[in-house]
Amino acid sequence: MSNVYVFDHPLIQHKLTYIRDKNTGTKEFRELVDEVATLMAYEITRDLPLKEVEIETPVTTTTCKMIEGKKIGLVPILRAGLGMVDGVLKLIPAAKVGHIGLYRDPATLEAVQYYAKMPSDIGERDLIVIDPMLATGSSASVAINELKKIGATSMKFMCLIAAPEGIARLQEDHPDVDIFVAAVDEKLNHKSYIVPGLGDAGDRLYGTK
Numbered sequence: 001m002s003n004v005y006v007f008d009h010p011l012i013q014h015k016l017t018y019i020r021d022k023n024t025g026t027k028e029f030r031e032l033v034d035e036v037a038t039l040m041a042y043e044i045t046r047d048l049p050l051k052e053v054e055i056e057t058p059v060t061t062t063t064c065k066m067i068e069g070k071k072i073g074l075v076p077i078l079r080a081g082l083g084m085v086d087g088v089l090k091l092i093p094a095a096k097v098g099h100i101g102l103y104r105d106p107a108t109l110e111a112v113q114y115y116a117k118m119p120s121d122i123g124e125r126d127l128i129v130i131d132p133m134l135a136t137g138s139s140a141s142v143a144i145n146e147l148k149k150i151g152a153t154s155m156k157f158m159c160l161i162a163a164p165e166g167i168a169r170l171q172e173d174h175p176d177v178d179i180f181v182a183a184v185d186e187k188l189n190h191k192s193y194i195v196p197g198l199g200d201a202g203d204r205l206y207g208t209k
């Protein structure tokens with residue numbers, strides 16, 4: 001699992017337990033997902049390049065570090081990916097946000113794009129593709145494929161929970177995309193839900209069924 005980074009920070013794991021719990025209601029679920037997204041963003045941005053800048057403190061002139069101004073783009077996969085966007089934006093407020101919508105083709109069971117709206121300079125940005133659940137890997141793989149087709153060259157994939165099947169699919173299709181996840185679960189069930197998972201992330205975020 002060389003390109004899979006599992007965030008075992010106690011705060012992330014603690015909050016993820018409440019997120020998984022079926023007794024956690026919509027409001028609390030949404031807040032917790034937002035908080036975990038912020039904590040994950042802190043870890044995901046660990047490798048951002050720094051540059052040296054000269055500043056004046058009240059005492060003297062000194063050289064300090066600043067993020068080099070690398071352009072970042074977030075690409076949530078609709079609709080559940082939206083639930084993690086604001087949490088990431090808290091730490092990277094200047095990031096541009098593209099959106100991609102996918103539906104599942106009933107015949108092939110593969111994800112098919114029905115909507116995409118991206119920043120125009122997508123090829124110059126480091127993209128973080130966001131979906132809370134990496135289940136079969138179909139949505140993530142197709143989304144990344146579509147982004148590559150329109151010029152994306154640098155991508156990371158961020159999710160709350162992954163199934164081994166989804167990780168395998170993404171690694172096979174896109175070995176260049178590192179995967180950042182709070183937990184890798186046991187398996188998929190016959191309906192392609194992650195086990196133990198958290199249920200349907202979109203429904204739990206938005207109170208639908």
Ligand code: URA
Pocket residue numbers: 080133135192193194195197198199200201202
């Ligand atoms: N999508 C979800 O929301 N939950 C799963 O368990 C799998 C896919």
